[in-house]
Amino acid sequence: MKVKTGRIREQNSLKILAAAEAEFVKHGFKGTSMQNIADAAELPKANVLYYFSSKKNLYVAVLSAIAERWDSNLDDMHESQDPGEVLNNYIRNKVDLAIQYPNASKIYATEIIQGAPNLKEHMRTGLRTWLREKTRVIEAWIAQGKMDRVDPNQLIFLIWSSTQHYADFEAQILTVSNKQEYDSDDVEQIKRFLCQVILKGVGLTPPGNA
Amino acid sequence: MKVKTGRIREQNSLKILAAAEAEFVKHGFKGTSMQNIADAAELPKANVLYYFSSKKNLYVAVLSAIAERWDSNLDDMHESQDPGEVLNNYIRNKVDLAIQYPNASKIYATEIIQGAPNLKEHMRTGLRTWLREKTRVIEAWIAQGKMDRVDPNQLIFLIWSSTQHYADFEAQILTVSNKQEYDSDDVEQIKRFLCQVILKGVGLTPPGNA
DNA sequence: GTCTATACAAGGATAGAC
């Protein structure tokens, strides 16, 4: 019984994408060689170039996969919902994402630090639209007197920065804390701290603040 | 009258360091060539290698200059001072630093994202000591009932992440905001927002909350 | 002290065997 070619292709592609993500994080785009990626994926170098016709191409594929995963986790929020509950869930979700996919967060961060040459378009269209929508909802909550009068954009930026920090600055946080990795207690503590401080900071109370 | 050799050396070194910082930010360590740096510094390539004997050496020099500037701006805080005032000043200071030296923040961030291979030692010694000291002061404030019971380490991380974000993610923030650069109004608004939310979030009020 | 010319290595990409 012949194995379908499509399956091999798919499996190899995924192996390469995972390996590439790990290597790009450690050494940057230029610092990563196709040989590194091939070795990590346990495939010959030419094979990697066979699936993704160029290094640049492979890098963009890695970025796209990350952006897709990122966007898929952007929960919808409606002004009819309770702001404390919505923001609480959003923050906890972002922390989970950061801890679960640190490499994704790191590559995304590196790309933006370098001026976002491959993400400018995504930000000008998709992200800006998403942000405007959320801003509108938060402004509605403020108008309804449900929370303090703060700049909605800044609030979103604060949530992004404070949550992603645990992925991007992992090396710093673990080193000064003298730890090898985050354990589940750490993660819960991070979530509680951020929810407590940010929600209280904008005049909200977490839903079940146990 | 002969120009002192030391002056030329110093001036060229500074020009090279500035050029290197700008290039390393845009393309990363491996992605930056000595030719790029030499062109940006308006000097021949061999001249750059004459002053800093290797590329790695030059990169470490850039990092050291950054770490030094960073550390010199770590204000002292004492438990006898008013926590609201101290944290307010610290946050405003960090925002100024981020806006004034975005490249420094970006290179530092990139280095940590990649696992801090050249900063591990600095973090294990200098930074950890600094953090422990601040933690002690914040714990004293909490014990004195002057602020909410929060994890002091997390509070420091929150201040670092939220302030540095405006430097590191400049490209994202400016793009979604449809701006070319931060103006002085933006900077003041950022400071007010962060001080307001973070201080209130830990049970403090800014000193002169105008 | 400054710069030109060059040795030498690494890596991306392709041609073509299997």
Add this chain to the structure above:
DNA sequence: GTCTATCCTTGTATAGAC
């Protein structure tokens, strides 16, 4: 569809002229 061998560019670093 998969992989070996190779071409060619780029880039670090040095030797040595001025």
